[in-house]
Amino acid sequence: MTERILIKHLAAREDGPVTVSGWVDTVRDQKKVQFIVLHDESGALQLVNPAVREVDPDDAASAGRHEITETISGLSQGSFITVTGELKHDERVKLGGIEVKIGTLEVVSHAVPESPIADDSSIDKRLDWRFIDLRRPEQNLIFRVQTTFEHALRTYWIEHDFIEIHTPKLMASASESRAELFEVGYFDDTAYLAQSPQFFKQMAQPAGFGKVFEIGPAFRADPSFTSRHATEFTSIDTEVSWISSHEDVMRLHEELMVAGIRAIKEKHGEEIEQRFGVTIEVPTTPFPRIPLAEAKQIVAERGYVVPRHDDDMDPEGERQIAAYVKEKYGHDFVFLTDYASSIRPFYHMRNADDQGITNSYDLVYHGVEISTGAQREHRIDVLTTQAKEKGLDPEELGFYLDFFRYGVPPHGGFGMGLARVLMLMLGLNSIREVTYLFRGPNRLLP
Amino acid sequence: MTERILIKHLAAREDGPVTVSGWVDTVRDQKKVQFIVLHDESGALQLVNPAVREVDPDDAASAGRHEITETISGLSQGSFITVTGELKHDERVKLGGIEVKIGTLEVVSHAVPESPIADDSSIDKRLDWRFIDLRRPEQNLIFRVQTTFEHALRTYWIEHDFIEIHTPKLMASASESRAELFEVGYFDDTAYLAQSPQFFKQMAQPAGFGKVFEIGPAFRADPSFTSRHATEFTSIDTEVSWISSHEDVMRLHEELMVAGIRAIKEKHGEEIEQRFGVTIEVPTTPFPRIPLAEAKQIVAERGYVVPRHDDDMDPEGERQIAAYVKEKYGHDFVFLTDYASSIRPFYHMRNADDQGITNSYDLVYHGVEISTGAQREHRIDVLTTQAKEKGLDPEELGFYLDFFRYGVPPHGGFGMGLARVLMLMLGLNSIREVTYLFRGPNRLLP
Known part of the structure; x- marks a missing residue:
């Protein structure tokens, strides 16, 4: 099994390394920082990533960080991902008062970019999907x-x-x-x-x-x-x-x-x-x-x-x-x-x-x-x-x-x-x- | 609900009055005593009735006992009955070491006398019934x-x-x-x-x-x-x-x-x-x-x-x-x-x-x-x-x-x-x- 922690169990944990898996609900792709709202069957969580827009030849880690930044920019809603990172409790985060700073990110399954339904779709359309x-x-x-x-x-x-x-x-x-x-x-x-x-x-x-x-x-x-x-x-x-x-x-x-x-x-x-x-x-x-x-x-x-x-x-x-x-x-x-x-x-x-x-x-x-x-x-x-x-x-x-x-x-x-x-x-x-x-x-x- | 005691619970009870309900498996109709093997969903029990073959005009209770005796003689296999009587533990009774002496007996539902299947019927015949x-x-x-x-x-x-x-x-x-x-x-x-x-x-x-x-x-x-x-x-x-x-x-x-x-x-x-x-x-x-x-x-x-x-x-x-x-x-x-x-x-x-x-x-x-x-x-x-x-x-x-x-x-x-x-x-x-x-x-x- 993928060793993951259900999102509903995160709030009770101390700050530190965690692995979560789920599907991407939204991506906010700002210049300096990227936010993902991730869902699993138990709840929703904010993921955060300091964007690295260019590879710095003097910083060995920057290539990996740059790759993650690019991946997030290309993430479509609904894609399933697994993220390992640092859990941090922070009252300012509206979504449950916690966030996870992304360390590694694996796209397990890509989604077609456009969702066929939206929150206000008719019941019939929603049943189609x-x-x-x-x-x-x-x-x-x-x-x-x-x-x-x-x-x-x-x-x-x-x-x-x-x-x-x-x-x-x-x-x-x-x-x-x-x-x-x-x-x-x-x-x-x-x-x-x-x-x-x-x-x-x-x-x-x-x-x-x-x-x-x-x-x-x-x-x-x-x-x-x-x-x-x-x-x-x-x-x-x-x-x-x-x-x-x-x-x-x-x-x-x-x-x-x-x-x-x-x-x-x-x-x-x-x-x-x-x-x-x-x-x-x-x-x-x-x-x-x-x-x-x-x-x-x-x-x-x-x-x-x-x-x-x-x-x-x-x-x-x-x-x-x-x-x-x-x-x-x-x-x-x-x-x-x-x-x-x-x-x-x-x-x-x-x-x-x-x-x-x-x-x-x-x-x-x-x-x-x-x-x-x-x-x-x-x-x-x-x-x-x-x-x-x-x-x-x-x-x-x-x-x-x-x-x-x-x-x-x-x-x-x-x-x-x-x-x-x-x-x-x-x-x-x-x-x-x-x-x-x-x-x-x-x-x-x- | 009919207030009955499941047969499986009788062995643990003290001797005394009980009510049981179930279907008749066998009737042994001897001259002086009648035995019924009664089944419910939890087990089987021996019921016993001292036969009263004739009404004694000097004994007020004998009419009722006679009627029960006649009813038992006419009981067909599979009929559902409710019996109230006296529970008695007796090691000599092969069926679980207990029996119930019949006080009252109500036939809740008569059965057609001849069962269409027997223990040795073919599986196909058994599935029919x-x-x-x-x-x-x-x-x-x-x-x-x-x-x-x-x-x-x-x-x-x-x-x-x-x-x-x-x-x-x-x-x-x-x-x-x-x-x-x-x-x-x-x-x-x-x-x-x-x-x-x-x-x-x-x-x-x-x-x-x-x-x-x-x-x-x-x-x-x-x-x-x-x-x-x-x-x-x-x-x-x-x-x-x-x-x-x-x-x-x-x-x-x-x-x-x-x-x-x-x-x-x-x-x-x-x-x-x-x-x-x-x-x-x-x-x-x-x-x-x-x-x-x-x-x-x-x-x-x-x-x-x-x-x-x-x-x-x-x-x-x-x-x-x-x-x-x-x-x-x-x-x-x-x-x-x-x-x-x-x-x-x-x-x-x-x-x-x-x-x-x-x-x-x-x-x-x-x-x-x-x-x-x-x-x-x-x-x-x-x-x-x-x-x-x-x-x-x-x-x-x-x-x-x-x-x-x-x-x-x-x-x-x-x-x-x-x-x-x-x-x-x-x-x-x-x-x-x-x-x-x-x-x-x-x-x-x-």
Whole structure:
């Protein structure tokens, strides 16, 4: 390995020799002195070089110094370099109060001089050149936050004896809606890309796994261009046996959110404040819970009538109820519960006392739906009836319905979009910003 | 939640009232006493019930006892039940020295009486009914081992400041070989399923991420039916900047393997010994390294001439060199290094002193290749030349080649098949056994 010191560790070091590596952000090439702002994955640093514009035949060292000066004058933005030099703490240096005086400089990789994007380029243009866009410190932070969030969730699951599963993304039939399905040529047959791990994480319950989780890709052939939709996204899924109702799922869900957000606050809270102007707050539990019918009433009383013919909420309604919850309870999350059976999939369990509603919920965060959870119907006769009611063919659901014929404990779980959580947490306006490489109806590149 | 105690925790408890839940494995319905072997995700337990065959009108409790007796007589294998009763330690009980005398019994979910598979069913038949197959304690253990392995790797990565990425599985072009590519109808266009995250994990290097990892699905339209191949598999990938050669990648690789295997030994070592008859050994580092040319000579001296016209090894050769390493160094792993350029992809860096070989390796574990790693070529001119040499069209590689035009540090990494590692570690003979739901040329169900 190149023996380098991460820039974030320099401030805590004493003055003296150091080696740093990274890419060139800017070069200020003054007559007597040259400055480079160097970035690595941990931060930015000022490098300084006293310019030697001519070789002095009486000074043996001047040839080398002259060569370094010429190299710096020709450095293009984005070039990767390794520099060994003297670290010096100096309060006058705006960039972190330190600088490194260049001793040796090696250009590891030259960059084409003109960057195809600038800080004010459109999001679409930036996505074309995503690998350059990701060099911005904000972008780097997003993916470190993502890493911390996922690890906190997984650590919670591991400590609570969950089993990690990898469900197949190639399926013989649809798992959710036939409408938004990608077809794959599969030898002489046709396969479909999984829209969610729904059927297969449920399979773990009759398999006796008890509690499972998966973080993996899901695919929807969704032609919409909103800031919240993608054709491929990372889905956070969990499913547990022996629940009494969706209340148990919500309790698990809020504990996971707290674990994830607490870890982010501890590790990145200050930097998030500084880069995004957002204060990360660890939410209190329990999160507020409001039955959907009540939520629609509350929203109506606020003067907004949801313009839908079915019993569902709409995005503006979700914003309104979130605003109400924020005012009343000071909370960023709200569980909307008891969705109508008419707008929920056949596998959601219905309320024992009211077949018109389901044991299900949506989790709304900063006014946007990030997750759907539910108790599942595990009684094969009821499940089959509900499938038929929804116009599904039990024949086609054969392998799924079999899961319920050989014994299965009551169970439930949720699926949550990773990108939505990150977008809302950091106050950004599109999942494109927080997705490593976004995929939409007209974006497959890079 | 159903308030239950996991069976594995019963042995450490004092005698007294307990509630357990799980599925029925066997029922022994004797005239005077009934025995049930109950399984949950943590273990097996004997339940006992003194049979009450007739209701005694003088004994108020006998109606209830009679009903429980009748219920047990009618219990089918696989039914999920919840039992509250009295725990009693008794050395004479073969199953763990404990039993629970049934107080109340609730059938949570009935099972169809006849199980479609038995312990001696063929693997193909078992895969048809995978959710029942997974109830076997060996199968449950496999996925708990998988969970521990992945968490140990991720913890290592997190502690070493790696960033987790989720690369897209939908691509506009091939990332490896055009031959084994699945095509996806993508609106009016065609997409392809990623054969590996190769291009996109490399993208993280010019993006300045430094060190990245991903565990996710990869797809190969591979028509072969061997015990080591699948059309969809879980790939463990990592990629790091600022390496000096593939030696740095191998060092990272062996540290990860040690972290993963150590965690498994600690958490599951005894149970693996008991269920699979395999002793988990934490390997010593460094793992042996043998250049491929030398390995072929060693194998030839052992009397096996690799029957290939190219410079590659074959599976029998890998077994032979592994046997040699085991005899000579007592090691289960061996890095075969310096593969010929002719048999490696265009993006592998070639040896500075010998263009005929690459800075690459395969990792062989118990005689089977589980991984390929390499330093990548990051110099755009060399990379373009090597792509052309391999008959690739630089035009089609456009977006990938762009990654190298705007500055990029030297880097390398590896990809490793999760299922192969688990299969070899546990001494199993097919990746089908260790894959949650196997996908092959003629298997898309369940």
